[in-house]
Amino acid sequence: MIAKVIVDVPTSQTDRLFDYDIPKEWEEIIQPGLRVIVPFGPRKIQGFVVDVAKESTFHKTKPIDDLLDVVPVLTDELLSLGAWLSEETLCFQLSAYQLMIPAALRTKVKKELRLLAHIETVPPSIRPYFQGGKNPLWNDLLKDNNVSLKEIQQAVKEERLEVCYQIEEKGKKKTERYVKVSEKSTVKDIPARAAKQRELLAYIQSLGQPISVQLLLQETGMTRQTITTLVKKGFVQEFEKEVYRDPLAGVEYEQTSPLKLTEQQQEVITPILDSLETKSHHTFLLHGVTGSGKTEVYLQAIDQALQQELEAIVLVPEISLTPQMVQRFKGRFGKKVAVLHSGLSMGEKYDEWRKILRKEVQVVVGARSAIFAPFTNLGIIIIDEEHETSYKQEENPRYHARDVAIFRGKHHQCPVILGSATPSLESYARAKKSVYKLLPLTERVHSRAMPTVQVVDMREELRNGNRSMFSYALLEKLRDRIEKGEQTVLFLNRRGYSTFVMCRDCGYVATCEHCDISLTYHRTHHTLKCHYCGHEEKMPNKCESCGSEHIRFFGSGTQKVEEELTRVLPEAKVIRMDIDTTRRKGSHERLLSAFGRGEADILLGTQMIAKGLDFPKITLVGVLAADSMLHIPDFRSAERTFQLMEQVSGRAGRHDLEGEVIIQSYTPDHYSIELVKSHDYEQFFQMEMNQRKVGLYPPYVFMVLITISHPELTNVITVSEKVVSFLKRELLESTTVLGPVASPLARIKDRYRYQCMIKYRNEPRLLETLREIRQHFIREINQGNLQVSIDLHPYLFT
């Protein structure tokens, strides 16, 4: 029998199957999805078995060396998903499979030296390494300049030393020491004067089951010595037991039960339940305004899946994986839930993952990579806040969790639900074309009103002599809330901190005459540049629109805002939440719960406070600079602005008190800001779609971004030009190839970067052509200087 193996060597030359003999004794055991150790040239490496066959066309097959697993770590479905993913994202199959297993399982095979003869026979320089019967690692010897490799090689040849391969598994299963009573031991057998021992044995006996040593000590107040004596005398046995690391140890979740659904909720859940019951795949776009009760719909749909003995995956954006969110799922489904996010340690992630593999949980709540949870009976997949860009991985493999979800939905014939108050244009357009099924939730639960939104024109403020970052209207309302003891959320968007140029008098922003996208200021040449078409112009001294000299770059930090806030409102208690104040583990939750307890009047923060906040006393939301994101040179900037404004507005008035929103802007007339007033997603969608049509952007076209980098600028330019002319030659006439132009980040780590862009509607030879490009530059790539990164459906243009 032959195993087809993907070896752990991430290069394009080895990105194919290698055949290995399966030794007789393993024929029953080896199956697809197992990890194995195989000989590869002169060394031993790890690999994934992806298939088993009768025979090989290769005539010099070697046998598999060792097994790393007994139970497959990849299911058949995940194996085929990996193959598909590597096709679609142009990554190595190996990388796709590594994505699906926890980091703890990504083993390294290390080379170590062992003594075959007496220590005196090996070179003196390496003798110290063998002290205490140790086997030194090859790499450690290499680092030592006194050690001569020649001598080692000689010793190996003469069989005084041998080179062995040691598997180093990073993920250790956590164990604890347990004790249990030995058979037929009785208290009577212990001398009466050993009262402590008697008492302890009796206690363990009374439990009727093994107990962890730590817990035993805690509960009885005895010393370790007493236990050891009992063990020595043979009355009890001590052993290691595997335990799970519990990141949420001690946290109690209040059990919740299903709420009565509103009429609208009932309407949207019906087709989902239908899809579940008939086991047919549909992708639903659940478009529900903030506060419309999407989560309750998710919960009840999952409940239905569980009743059918099926499993569920829920994806949540990383930043909203707060205890508040986890609470809602744990509260309803208790121990059936595993949580996977980046805040967990490697060991904790490994444990959560193993619970899934062993079918000890049926629901996974997690960030992007949780979409690969090794379930085998999926009943439903939910992607909350579907428009979030964090669902796209920005490094290889550059996959989008939405695409993976739909692949798995089709495989399991189960519903996929994309939920959002502000769907991505791509998804909404698909829903309009009936590719997805649109499920609208237009009302908030308990018929609460949407918050009223007031847009303040900051140009006007400036004209009225207000040079501060707070408008009169916002200040007045802030004072009002403090007086009433109500709370305010102040939102400052730091993304787009960078370098767009704007006139403080008229709001004019320098844009590219060819692309209708704001220009980026380049300090090096004091110029303005377009990152899409390469257009370049001089940085103006005066506003081109009104002639004012108040033209400047934009950007302001939370810290500065906080200072100013304490100056103008000294009585206000402020909690600041940004990357700086939430870096430490748990500080995120601490700050939020402090705010929830009413320990502050104002919560000031960035992105991270835009989501999931649900506190009854928040009645005012202020957005300090709504435009900051609008002028990022990205065709999605208007979409992101609208989404964010809506998202932030949703924080206000979610309970009995009515909510109010103040948005400060220098471009109050822009539709992405204007339309927040009426919370009119539909209208925004229409406007933005027009823009996309004119500019030829998704969803009207698909895009591919190719980034070329090299330490030598001239090299980057030559290669980029070759790439572009090759693309133009190979691809259809209807396809647009743009560039090459310097990337927005024109140099990273001493490497120059150029990019080109493909826009296409239908391009059957696309993947093939892109693969050819990689292949063509393979030599230069292998020499390690050239990098060609290919991003299909990019979300980031740096």
Place this chain on the structure above:
DNA sequence: AGCACGCCGACT
């Protein structure tokens, strides 16, 4: 990725 093989310059 590693590692071997192989073909040229510098040296005991």
Place this chain on the structure above:
DNA sequence: GTCGGCGTGCTC
């Protein structure tokens, strides 16, 4: 004549 530089190519 040999040692060692790293360009090239292979690994079931």
